[in-house]
Amino acid sequence: MNTSWGWLKSGLILGAVFLLAVALVKPIGVSTQYVIADCFIFCKLNPELAKETIDSDGNKTYSSSNAYLNKSNGKYAKSSLNISNYGFVFVIAMFLGGFAASKLGGPKVEKEESWIPQVWRENLGSSWTKRMIGAFASGFFILFGARLAGGCTSGHMMSGMMQTSLSGYIFAAGVFAIAVPVSIIVFKK
Amino acid sequence: MNYTNIILALVVGGVFGAVLHKVGATNPNKIVGFLRLTDLHLAKVILFAIGFSSLLLFILMAINAIPTSHIHVKSAYVGVIVGGAIFGIGFGLGGYCPGTTIAALGSGRKDSLFMILGGLVGAWVYVLMYGWLQENLDWLYSEIAGGKVSLAVTGNESVPALINSVNGAVVAGIIAILFMAGAYMLPNKLRN
Secondary structure, three states, X not given: OOOOOOHHHHHHHHHHHHHHHHHHOOOOOOOHHHHHHHHHHXXXXXXXXXXXXEOOOOOEEEEOOOOOOOHHHHHHHHHHXXXXXXXXXXXXXXXXXXXXXXXXXXXXXXXXXXXXXXXXXXXXXXXXXXXXXXXXXHHHHHHHHHHHHOOOHHHHHHHHHHOOEHHHHHHHHHHHHHHHHHHHHHOOO | OOXXXXXXXXXXXXXXXXXXXXXXXXXXXXXXXXXXXXOOHHHHHHHHHHHHHHXXXXXXXXXXXXXXXXXXXXXXXXXXXXXXXXXXXXXXXHOOOOOHHHHHHHOOOOHHHHHHHHHHHHHHHHHHHHHHHHHHOHHHHOEOOOOOOEOOOOOOOOOOEOOOOOOHHHHHHHHHHHHHHHHHHOOOOOOO
């Protein structure tokens, strides 16, 4: 069974996973974890970015010198100081899931494809440097945009529209209004 | 540390990563095909998944099988659209999302590592700019239609519904059926 699934089977199973996440814990969301990973790294260099203090009642409180990390009683600072939390472990597990799926049942990613996707190679050539820069730039835009929006494909689009959140629909509108023309212009064939 | 939560994270995250790979979402060729409208496989998958999960979610909440406290609706504000558009530039160019790129790295795609690195930098630049943006471009943060709202009544009192005169399961059910019907009727491609 070295193939991907058809659309109906895919839709049923993907939908079931999103539902399972809400039923067991909370809606799936990924892009926040990029901030947590950043904060985990940079708070080692600058401890002011994530501080834990214990108040007179013995409760731990969290704060940061950065306005964003300090939001909602320092929830981002808290997560980065307690890195083995649900959201971050979830993302590590996604990596392992992708690994397992490609090994067990597939589809496997061929060697050439694993460096540069076919559609990029056909349109923009087989320069690895060019793809590296392109992938880096696309990651930059995606995560900057996702943080400004407060979520990404998983949190806003899938989990959001599943709950009929207004934010999910407007995020999807913003994404596709730009992503469709960009893709059509960049990739001619 | 709460071990139950860690185990749940490993199980649900692991299954999610594996499923993203099996449905084709870790493959930038499939994402670009969807965005170029030449291969709508993923569009059909996503539409159906949203409709199907939404229908079951609202039914299960109506019979109290899922607590409405699990509802987490994000706020709607101008930055959601602007951020979505900026996201769209990278999405259309790279063919990855923040989550699919992580499962893609697991599946052996090396370019996704650079997408993740770019993502870490992009997210950090936003963190550093946040204070300045709030002061100088405060319109980005002005709420739309009340901000943290849903269309259908969820039963979670912290989330007001825009359509609050009709039963939430009915509203969500109609939207869900439209999504699933859309998935079914969408052709395999709109362009060649």
